[in-house]
Amino acid sequence: MTFSDKIVTAVLLVVSVAVLFFQGFFLKGENGERVIITTNGKVYASYNLKNEDRAVKIDTEFGSNTVIIKDGCVFVEEASCPDKLDVKMGKISKTNQKIVCLPNRLMIEIVGYDGKVDKVSH
Amino acid sequence: MKKLSAKKITVLSLMISVGIVLQIAESMLSAFIVPGGKLGLANIATVWTLFYLGGGGSILVALLRSTLGCFLYGGVSAIPYSVGGAVISALFMWLFKKLFYPKLSEVGISVIGAFFHNLTQIAVASVIFGSVSLFAYLPVLTILGCIGGVISGYGAKIFCHKTGLIKK
Secondary structure, eight states: OOHHHHHHHHHHHHHHHHHHHHHHHHHHOOBEEEEEEEETTTEEEEESSSSSOEEEEEETTTTEEEEEEEEEEEEEEEOSSSOHHHHHHBBOOOTEEOOOOOOOEEEEEEEEETTTTHHHHH | OOOOHHHHHHHHHHHHHHHHHHHHHHHHHOOSSTOOOOOOTTHHHHHHHHTOOEEEEEEHHHHHHHHHHIIIIOOOGHHHHHHHHHHHHHHHHHHHHHHHHSSHHHHHHHHHHHHHHHHHHHHHHHHHHTGGGGGGGHHHHHHHHHHHHHHHHHHHHHHHHTOOOOOO
């Protein structure tokens, strides 16, 4: 590695770690209130996160996913995508957390009562 | 476009197949550390071509490697991310090589390629999902990209020198 190589790598690493810390401190997720499911950039459905256990089967032209809302957590139980990354992402329960399935164009977000995360992202 | 010699065509096809094999092998092994994170080992083929045949060749390798790799393994839905990321990162590696080589070696250029690969993929995803919040993943992917970029940069460097094919 040349000196410039090290500089480039170090700058990228330091900036990334700094942003991660910033995210950890200032965008710390609180317990979420609502689940918003988006497919292909449009809101598909929205549910209460708490006191309402359910299984949602999502079928679109891009594929199918089964989303489970249980005990204040959301996770994807089954998916038709090849990599199953959404299933591997596991459970989420706090605001600013999300599950994304790129092949099926599915995004599951958690927002607080006032939906403040929502304003930023949409 | 300059006329392609038989040797160039052979080298290009060889690198495309090396890239596809690396891409598929990595897809099978990955999904560790971060969901969706990858080391980007297929970039070895692109970096190597950039140094041996120049920018045009490396973009061709990136384009065909990612397209064919998706058809063979990743799935057609991965094409916008994979092809977009591979081609844009090849373009930027070419640019940085023009501007900064040999100050920046294969390793640094490969790290830059990894960064632009991640950046493009998130940009493509943001357009498809209509949500800029996906950029929150960029730091994690960049850290992984730095590690992967150094590994594939050294991979390409060792490959270049061992085969004695590096062209200044």
